[in-house]
Amino acid sequence: MKQVFRSRTALVLGWIWMAFAAFNAVDLIVRYSGPSSLVAAAVLGVLTALVFVACLRPAVILTEDGVLVRNPLRNASVPLAGVDEVVVSHAIKITSGGESVRCWTPQTSARERAAAVRRGTSANTGGRYKTEPTRSKGEQAAAEALAGRTHADWVAEQITERAEVAKRAAVRNAGRVTAEPAD
Template sequence: MDGPKDEVFRSKVAWVFGWLWLAFAAWNTFDLIARGSMPSALIAGAVLGVITALVFLMAMRPAIVLEDGGVRIRNPLRNAYIPWNAIGDVIVTNAIVIEAGRTTVRCWTPQTTARERARASARAAKAASSADASRTDRAVAEAVGTRTHADWVAHRITETGAMRQDASSGETSVTWSPVALAVTAAAVALVAVTIVLS
């Protein structure tokens, strides 16, 4: 029997931007190979490569994954894993912060801005002041309407942790991501090669 399906939370805007950038980078790489001339093509390729590495690390890689045994956090350069029974407080400031004993993990995504929080508060106030809403409807609108995407994800982490306590597996860990380090090393190597050859 299959366990629950993993839930993945990330910035959708960053994810879409990342894929658009990859398409742009692929097209420009083809163009540089087909029509570029040295050393300008090499320099342009290095700039394109470094920006693509940064887009991957900062826009496409970060995510919060709710797994069967715990929550996995992918930040730009590091991975963290916290089993459900180790999760303490889940706090939202401008980012989600998960406390697990002596370990505190700040999640890169999803984040909330002061503007997003102000919009959510305005929506809640508008719904709460609606003339045709009952007192209960207004209270619900006020409580739920002030939530941002980050608030909702934090609530989902807390709720899932409470439901899956018995399914907890593994140990709390925070480690460097081999993929992120490889992408960073490739970008640095590309710059070094460009400096040597140009």
């Protein structure tokens, strides 16, 4: 099963820019006015290439075999059985065999982490009047399970779980003896 993780905000803004650039390219072709149109088209082309590289290209792709990290200018592939550690600070860092790969996306900010911590705290019950509705037991359990976790934390957890499964499968397959017919 293939999973692709990206920044939703960057993806949306990137596609909005692509629509804007396509509209302006058509307008430049229809209303061509010489060298000034060519300069505008060149600037539009360079900006569109930058938006593609920074917004639409970056992704973390989790496949059956490994993790493909597509950063703006470089791809890095890490086999799942070779993943040693996955750490999240502001970005996800995957360590494998002494080398590490820092993922461009998804990232987390201090503001997003603080909001995740607040999301897990229970509603204020002090005072005479309650200002927030009381959570059900299921909602409270979900809030506690997600307390302090951001999207980047969840992606790192998915990578770690799949890596552990791949390591267990490799150990299990290494213990098997295969019989080959003699010549």
